Amino acid sequence: MRQQNTSAGAPYIAFANVEVAYSDFVQGLRGVTLNIDKGEFVFLCGRTGSGKSTVLKCLSREVWHTSGSVCLEGRELTHLPVKDVAHLRRQMGIVPQDFGLLPNKRVWENLGYAMRACGRTRREVRKLVPDILERVNMLQRADAFPRELSGGEQQRVAIGRALINNPPLLLADEPTGNLDPQHSVEVIELLQQLNLRGTTVVVATHDMPIVEKFGHRVVLLDEGRIVTNTLDHPDGQPSLDGEILSSKYQPQTNGQDALGLFGPIPAGGSSDA
Amino acid sequence: MLDRIEFLIGESFSALRRNTWMTFAAVTTVCMAIFILGGLGLAFFSFRNVVVGLGQRAEMKVLLLDTLPDRDASLLQGQILAIPGVKSATFVPRSEGLKQLLKENPDIDVEGLQIDNPLPNAYVVRVTELKDFDIVADQVGRIKGVEPRGVKYPADEKNFLMDTVKVLQWLGMALGAIMLATSGILIYNSIRMSVVARRREIRIMQLVGATRFMVWAPMLLEGIVQGAIGGALATLILWGAHNVVQEAVIKGLSALGRPGVFPFSLAFTVLVGAGALYGFVCSLIAVREPLQVKRSLAT
Numbered sequence: 001m002r003q004q005n006t007s008a009g010a011p012y013i014a015f016a017n018v019e020v021a022y023s024d025f026v027q028g029l030r031g032v033t034l035n036i037d038k039g040e041f042v043f044l045c046g047r048t049g050s051g052k053s054t055v056l057k058c059l060s061r062e063v064w065h066t067s068g069s070v071c072l073e074g075r076e077l078t079h080l081p082v083k084d085v086a087h088l089r090r091q092m093g094i095v096p097q098d099f100g101l102l103p104n105k106r107v108w109e110n111l112g113y114a115m116r117a118c119g120r121t122r123r124e125v126r127k128l129v130p131d132i133l134e135r136v137n138m139l140q141r142a143d144a145f146p147r148e149l150s151g152g153e154q155q156r157v158a159i160g161r162a163l164i165n166n167p168p169l170l171l172a173d174e175p176t177g178n179l180d181p182q183h184s185v186e187v188i189e190l191l192q193q194l195n196l197r198g199t200t201v202v203v204a205t206h207d208m209p210i211v212e213k214f215g216h217r218v219v220l221l222d223e224g225r226i227v228t229n230t231l232d233h234p235d236g237q238p239s240l241d242g243e244i245l246s247s248k249y250q251p252q253t254n255g256q257d258a259l260g261l262f263g264p265i266p267a268g269g270s271s272d273a
Numbered sequence: 274m275l276d277r278i279e280f281l282i283g284e285s286f287s288a289l290r291r292n293t294w295m296t297f298a299a300v301t302t303v304c305m306a307i308f309i310l311g312g313l314g315l316a317f318f319s320f321r322n323v324v325v326g327l328g329q330r331a332e333m334k335v336l337l338l339d340t341l342p343d344r345d346a347s348l349l350q351g352q353i354l355a356i357p358g359v360k361s362a363t364f365v366p367r368s369e370g371l372k373q374l375l376k377e378n379p380d381i382d383v384e385g386l387q388i389d390n391p392l393p394n395a396y397v398v399r400v401t402e403l404k405d406f407d408i409v410a411d412q413v414g415r416i417k418g419v420e421p422r423g424v425k426y427p428a429d430e431k432n433f434l435m436d437t438v439k440v441l442q443w444l445g446m447a448l449g450a451i452m453l454a455t456s457g458i459l460i461y462n463s464i465r466m467s468v469v470a471r472r473r474e475i476r477i478m479q480l481v482g483a484t485r486f487m488v489w490a491p492m493l494l495e496g497i498v499q500g501a502i503g504g505a506l507a508t509l510i511l512w513g514a515h516n517v518v519q520e521a522v523i524k525g526l527s528a529l530g531r532p533g534v535f536p537f538s539l540a541f542t543v544l545v546g547a548g549a550l551y552g553f554v555c556s557l558i559a560v561r562e563p564l565q566v567k568r569s570l571a572t
């Protein structure tokens with residue numbers, strides 16, 4: 001596992017030996033230690049069931065870890081009272097795996113509804129929604145219903161909704177899961193833009209071609225453990241490269257690699273489509 | 274703040290509209306429960322009037338010994354009035370009694386019978402409160418000069434009335450309790466249905482960090498509105514029923530005293546308030562469950 005290399009204080013996100021037991025037999029995570037700094041862009045990779053979503057849900061407190069500790073901005077989340085979860089979630093943007101759009105509400109209403117639920121006024125909604133839709137490049141479809149949108153557009157609306165509280169942290173679960181390669185690139189580019197403005201972005205995905213293409217830090221999970229953790233730091237810290245990623249982690253021969261998910265990173269020839 | 278309230282109200286009313294049938298069922302049963310229980314309460318207060326009226330009306334006839342001279346007889350009035358609970362004591366000389374008897378039963382032919390006036394001197398005694406009736410009767414019976422067992426009153430009639438009221442009260446309370454339980458279950462169900470129907474919205478709200486108040490208040494409000502509407506309807510029906518009863522029955526028994534004027538604004542406030550509170554409690558129970566499920570992973 002990687003050692004934290006920043007000299008400045010505690011990392012933004014810190015997982016220490018986190019275990020999540022969904023039941024006596026189902027383990028979501030089996031001891032994950034992971035640090036993420038403010039402003040980073042991290043891909044959580046791994047095949048289905050490896051625990052990517054569980055890592056994100058530990059941060060958003062949709063799941064309570066059974067042992068270890070999860071810290072956000074130096075704040076221990078283990079004993080966070082349920083009543084404080086709402087406040088915690090307003091400090092992060094969550095893009096769920098299904099987009100979670102309300103089918104009977106228009107695009108702008110989807111954002112407006114979420115804002116009103118967070119206690120914003122109508123005026124604030126009128127003022128902020130166009131800004132946010134502009135940022136996710138959906139302003140021209142503001143009056144459309146979700147069913148009238150392509151997958152990529154729906155995903156952008158979902159990202160827009162995650163921005164309503166102007167969060168410093170964005171958690172996206174399989175944002176390219178249902179998209180064709182071109183739309184996938186667009187969506188990740190959008191997340192990257194947000195990252196350039198200072199938002200810390202954590203993306204769970206099994207879309208390896210996309211991961212390679214963008215070359216951000218990769219944390220590879222398997223069966224609830226971190227297998228590989230690359231760093232792509234501006235300060236020149238040697239990062240584990242794709243070679244290690246591919247040599248250390250050879251997938252068991254099952255249906256999974258037919259998708260080409262776990263092929264060698266630099267090759268990337270096998271497309272997900 | 275106003276904006277927030279508007280949002281919550283909008284949310285809960287859209288739920289009420291979506292759940293039309295369940296809402297209808299819940300509202301009508303709440304209404305019936307409150308109607309029965311509220312009606313009992315009202316009947317209780319009204320009957321107090323009636324019973325007091327009955328006390329004024331209910332009189333005992335105190336027959337005096339034949340051997341008592343008329344002059345002494347008239348002196349007993351002071352003694353009777355001294356008994357606590359006695360409202361009035363009117364002396365009815367035997368001649369007066371005969372006149373009354375003849376007036377009430379014109380077909381008796383006293384002259385034809387060729388006898389003297391058979392009636393004793395008597396007092397008509399009235400009590401202030403019906404509950405004192407038996408005690409007063411007992412004490413009057415002990416006064417010297419009163420014929421043994423000479424205190425006459427329609428005891429059975431009085432007891433029958435009291436018993437009927439009691440039975441009606443119990444029946445009403447049992448029926449009201451059943452209705453109340455049923456309406457509680459119906460409110461609970463309709464709120465549960467709302468939770469299911471709104472699960473997408475609830476999830477999104479929770480995802481973007483809406484407070485628990487914002488997430489659950491619409492459902493609580495829904496229950497409160499159902500209860501309050503039930504209470505309001507019950508008040509109206511009760512009002513109508515009161516007027517009908519007043520017209521039909523009480524008028525016939527007007528001698529017993531009149532039931533009070535229907536206290537509309539008081540009844541409205543109390544019954545709507547009770548309905549709202551009940552709706553709130555039921556919806557709170559319905560909403561508590563999902564909150565607990567959320568916590569179950571936290572160990």
Ligand SMILES: Nc1ncnc2c1ncn2[C@@H]1O[C@H](COP(=O)(O)OP(=O)(O)O)[C@@H](O)[C@H]1O
Nearest residue numbers: 022026027028047048049050051052053054055
């Ligand atoms: N709510 C849940 N209840 C029980 N088991 C779960 C639940 N969520 C996830 N799991 C299990 O935990 C493991 C990790 O799941 P998850 O984090 O969703 O993986 P990923 O997102 O990488 O596909 C899987 O074995 C999955 O079956």
Ligand SMILES: [Mg+2]
Nearest residue numbers: 052053097173
């Ligand atoms: Mg997942």
